[in-house]
Amino acid sequence: MSAGPQKTGSFRDGVCLPFLRDSQNQDGGWGYQLRSESRTEATSWAVIALQNIPQSGRSDPWAEALDRGTEWLLSAQLPDGSWPSHRSGNRGCWCTSLALLALKSRAADGKAAAKAREWLLGTWPAEGGIWWRLRNRLRSDPGLVRQNLALRGWGWTPGTSSWVEPTSYALLALEGYPENSSRSLRERRRLGEAMLLDRMCPGGGWNNGNPRVYGVAGEPAVGPTVWALLALRRERSRPEVERSLTWLSDWLSATPDRGQGPASIALASICLETLGRSAAPPEPALKECYDANQFLTNVLTFAWATMALTPECGWPACGGLST
Amino acid sequence: MSISDQPLLLPSARPASRVAIRQVGSYETDLSAIILETLLEFRLPVSGKTVLLKPNLVGLDPGLVIDTHPAVIAAAREAFLRLGAARVLVGDGPAVERDFEAVAESVRLREALGPLAGILIDLNLDDPRRVALRTRASNLRELYLPASVLQADFVVSLPKLKTHHWAGVTLSLKNMFGIVPGGCYGWPKNILHWAGITNAILDIASTLRTDFAIVDGIVGMEGNGPIQGQPKPCGVLVLGDDPVAVDATCTRVMGLRPERVEHLAKASRLLGHLDEEKIQQIGEAIARVRTPFAVVDQFTHLVASSVSRPS
Numbered sequence: 001m002s003a004g005p006q007k008t009g010s011f012r013d014g015v016c017l018p019f020l021r022d023s024q025n026q027d028g029g030w031g032y033q034l035r036s037e038s039r040t041e042a043t044s045w046a047v048i049a050l051q052n053i054p055q056s057g058r059s060d061p062w063a064e065a066l067d068r069g070t071e072w073l074l075s076a077q078l079p080d081g082s083w084p085s086h087r088s089g090n091r092g093c094w095c096t097s098l099a100l101l102a103l104k105s106r107a108a109d110g111k112a113a114a115k116a117r118e119w120l121l122g123t124w125p126a127e128g129g130i131w132w133r134l135r136n137r138l139r140s141d142p143g144l145v146r147q148n149l150a151l152r153g154w155g156w157t158p159g160t161s162s163w164v165e166p167t168s169y170a171l172l173a174l175e176g177y178p179e180n181s182s183r184s185l186r187e188r189r190r191l192g193e194a195m196l197l198d199r200m201c202p203g204g205g206w207n208n209g210n211p212r213v214y215g216v217a218g219e220p221a222v223g224p225t226v227w228a229l230l231a232l233r234r235e236r237s238r239p240e241v242e243r244s245l246t247w248l249s250d251w252l253s254a255t256p257d258r259g260q261g262p263a264s265i266a267l268a269s270i271c272l273e274t275l276g277r278s279a280a281p282p283e284p285a286l287k288e289c290y291d292a293n294q295f296l297t298n299v300l301t302f303a304w305a306t307m308a309l310t311p312e313c314g315w316p317a318c319g320g321l322s323t
Numbered sequence: 324m325s326i327s328d329q330p331l332l333l334p335s336a337r338p339a340s341r342v343a344i345r346q347v348g349s350y351e352t353d354l355s356a357i358i359l360e361t362l363l364e365f366r367l368p369v370s371g372k373t374v375l376l377k378p379n380l381v382g383l384d385p386g387l388v389i390d391t392h393p394a395v396i397a398a399a400r401e402a403f404l405r406l407g408a409a410r411v412l413v414g415d416g417p418a419v420e421r422d423f424e425a426v427a428e429s430v431r432l433r434e435a436l437g438p439l440a441g442i443l444i445d446l447n448l449d450d451p452r453r454v455a456l457r458t459r460a461s462n463l464r465e466l467y468l469p470a471s472v473l474q475a476d477f478v479v480s481l482p483k484l485k486t487h488h489w490a491g492v493t494l495s496l497k498n499m500f501g502i503v504p505g506g507c508y509g510w511p512k513n514i515l516h517w518a519g520i521t522n523a524i525l526d527i528a529s530t531l532r533t534d535f536a537i538v539d540g541i542v543g544m545e546g547n548g549p550i551q552g553q554p555k556p557c558g559v560l561v562l563g564d565d566p567v568a569v570d571a572t573c574t575r576v577m578g579l580r581p582e583r584v585e586h587l588a589k590a591s592r593l594l595g596h597l598d599e600e601k602i603q604q605i606g607e608a609i610a611r612v613r614t615p616f617a618v619v620d621q622f623t624h625l626v627a628s629s630v631s632r633p634s
């Protein structure tokens with residue numbers, strides 16, 4: 001990529017989309033970075049971003065890239081219905097939710113998606129085991145971290161604990177399926193949403209650690225806050241959700257001195273737009289970041305920037321997901 | 324390749340280690356000259372090589388109290404380039420913040436290093452390679468590790484001098500948790516917690532060669548580290564080619580007992596020296612720079628009895 005955005009056309013059309021086009025690998029997938037190996041997460045977000053570009057003419061200029069990306073995802077699925085984070089991996093992980101989201105965005109909701117859904121519903125975090133709970137009850141230090149361990153969501157990888165982001169991804173991936181279709185779907189949603197609310201930082205927002213350690217309130221972070229808010233859209237009227245939304249809105253309008261990277265700016269914009277909060281258009285801030293570091297050629301950042309700069313799409317409502 | 328092929332030796336079979344303590348008043352000092360002078364004493368084989376600096380960029384840090392200070396990172400990079408390294412890359416994989424560019428910008432790394440593209444590597448997103456672990460302290464047996472780390476000729480751990488609410492202290496050994504890719508294991512890398520922090524530190528340290536350590540103790544962190552503690556001015560850089568000895572020295576500087584830090588005690592059996600008599604001190608004496616660090620209640624047993632603990 002050449003440094004600096006193009007002078008003609010929008011930043012999305014002049015910089016983000018060409019980057020996504022040029023960074024697709026020969027095998028159809030996308031790596032996390034330019035010229036890196038195809039990965040499930042990067043491919044999923046690139047597919048979702050490109051799928052949501054409104055078509056201006058009769059033909060879809062991204063059809064072939066999307067077909068190849070979807071094929072890569074389908075070929076990377078493991079026999080148990082899950083996806084590893086990378087091709088040589090042999091165990092499913094949080095990327096399963098993202099691949100399912102991508103397939104749903106393409107309305108490719110067939111057998112592969114059904115198997116992925118079953119894997120998600122049948123995969124529990126490690127803290128659910130009886131022995132673990134017993135040991136934790138005997139050993140835990142109540143002053144250390146405070147959270148309700150009975151509220152189980154999803155972990156990043158099998159055999160580990162529930163965390164905010166993978167739980168949010170799973171809830172988003174499971175959206176749109178009728179509740180009466182499965183008791184386990186109903187139960188997992190209930191537990192997952194309750195777990196997210198339990199893990200909220202005291203002042204609103206979420207982080208990737210614990211909301212409170214040794215009595216000290218954790219600082220919220222943009223990424224987990226965005227995903228949790230999107231996953232909790234059904235709970236939009238709750239005051240704590242509103243508080244978190246306000247935190248996110250304040251963060252986006254604060255001075256850039258607080259570490260506003262382009263990925264965070266794009267995600268915050270997507271979330272605020274989706275949840276109906278007004279926010280400044282993200283393009284100037286994203287262009288400034290691009291001029292500084294070219295987004296460090298991070299494919300996720302380009303994909304999220306593309307989505308943030310396509311507000312008419314109403315992500316993630318389009319592509320078959322219901323709000 | 325940075326996979327370790329060094330023999331795992333009992334302390335009695337290993338030659339003494341050398342650790343340098345440099346007293347540094349502030350980050351405005353000519354840090355590059357201090358680091359270069361010390362590196363020359365160690366005669367490091369870096370000419371024409373690719374060096375990877377692994378700082379501790381654990382999270383957003385606009386106040387410059389959590390992460391390795393950008394002035395130290397830039398000074399170390401300059402020193403290795405002046406020693407003849409062909410390339411000096413900077414890489415980390417933050418455990419809880421996915422927006423690596425935001426972390427770098429929050430500490431103004433671009434102002435210190437210049438343009439980041441091509442220098443700064445997000446190890447969380449690097450291409451992963453399956454590596455069999457050399458020891459079985461944990462039940463992990465193997466890990467995916469970033470290709471950029473494995474391909475580096477010379478790996479430098481560049482942590483900040485901090486207490487840690489799970490591990491007691493976080494120094495050059497614990498700092499290497501950051502190479503484990505979030506892109507494979509998530510944010511945080513919870514698989515390492517389930518494997519046991521101490522054991523995972525040992526398995527990573529025995530498998531991946533950390534050729535040198537430079538600890539930023541100019542301003543450290545005490546109390547509820549590694550993120551929520553308080554800044555602690557200590558005025559030192561601690562450097563050496565035995566990460567265990569460097570960490571043991573740092574722990575003593577902090578007024579703590581390294582033999583009571585579980586991962587240091589275990590690491591000293593096969594990976595490096597903990598015993599003060601086996602560590603040749605260069606530069607300042609520990610006693611001259613000792614600065615007692617506060618610890619959370621769970622780690623009061625680390626406090627050396629001869630050191631008065633800060634309130």
